[in-house]
Amino acid sequence: MENIIVIGGGGHAKVVISILKKLGNYNILGFTEIESSEPILGINNIGNDDFVIEKYSNTSTNNIALGIGQIKTHELRKNLVSKYMNAGFIFPTIISPNATINESVNIGNGTIVMDNVAINTCSNIGSYSIINTSSIIEHDCKIGNFVHIAPGVTLSGEVVIESNTFIGAGSTVANSVSVSENCIIGAGSLVRKNISQSGLYVGNPVKKYK
Numbered sequence: 255m256e257n258i259i260v261i262g263g264g265g266h267a268k269v270v271i272s273i274l275k276k277l278g279n280y281n282i283l284g285f286t287e288i289e290s291s292e293p294i295l296g297i298n299n300i301g302n303d304d305f306v307i308e309k310y311s312n313t314s315t316n317n318i319a320l321g322i323g324q325i326k327t328h329e330l331r332k333n334l335v336s337k338y339m340n341a342g343f344i345f346p347t348i349i350s351p352n353a354t355i356n357e358s359v360n361i362g363n364g365t366i367v368m369d370n371v372a373i374n375t376c377s378n379i380g381s382y383s384i385i386n387t388s389s390i391i392e393h394d395c396k397i398g399n400f401v402h403i404a405p406g407v408t409l410s411g412e413v414v415i416e417s418n419t420f421i422g423a424g425s426t427v428a429n430s431v432s433v434s435e436n437c438i439i440g441a442g443s444l445v446r447k448n449i450s451q452s453g454l455y456v457g458n459p460v461k462k463y464k
């Protein structure tokens with residue numbers, strides 16, 4: 255069984271570790287944190303990023319899971335991916351055994367799909383994204399890289415979510431609508447028209463806030 259190390263020891267990392275435990279196809283060596291911290295779900299903190307990179311780069315222990323979430327910005331996640339990839343680590347795609355993914359769906363490296371997600375026919379999901387608990391991605395959707403689809407989101411058919419965009423919990427994006435990169439859609443919003451300008455949008459239907 256291959257080893258894997260989880261980056262981060264907060265709430266998102268707990269969920270990622272729980273999915274890896276359910277999957278049972280990796281030996282979870284530990285998680286990395288800025289400072290020493292208590293174990294999570296029986297998994298130990300094995301040090302900070304620099305220590306782990308120093309110790310494990312160019313060894314057979316080179317699987318990494320991105321256990322840091324994304325709400326306001328994707329920058330920290332992007333920087334960590336670069337840091338670890340430059341040291342020879344890889345970010346496998348991780349899909350909960352409780353997710354329903356159509357066989358025609360493609361999901362990129364480093365993307366993590368949580369419990370009770372449904373992704374329907376011919377949708378394409380990019381890399382290093384979070385498809386969070388109980389979200390629905392309907393047929394023929396296109397999701398970019400470093401996107402966070404928060405819990406309970408519904409994307410109707412043929413929706414496009416460009417890279418670095420966050421779709422807040424419980425939001426709905428209507429059929430064939432496109433949302434541009436670097437957007438934040440507030441929780442519980444309804445997006446019925448294309449959004450072509452980056453920014454913060456909230457409401458039913460959404461209005462641009464800044």
Ligand code: JB3
Nearest residue numbers: 261262263264265266267286287288303321322323324405
């Ligand atoms: O909304 C949901 C369902 N989940 C949220 C998730 C998507 O994002 C969750 O509620 C949080 O809002 C957030 O989860 P996350 O990222 O786990 O947040 P937090 O609980 O604050 O934990 C972040 C952890 O990352 C903290 O313990 C930090 O110390 C750690 N951290 C920050 N920078 C880092 C670094 N760890 C490492 N290894 N390296 C870093 O550079």
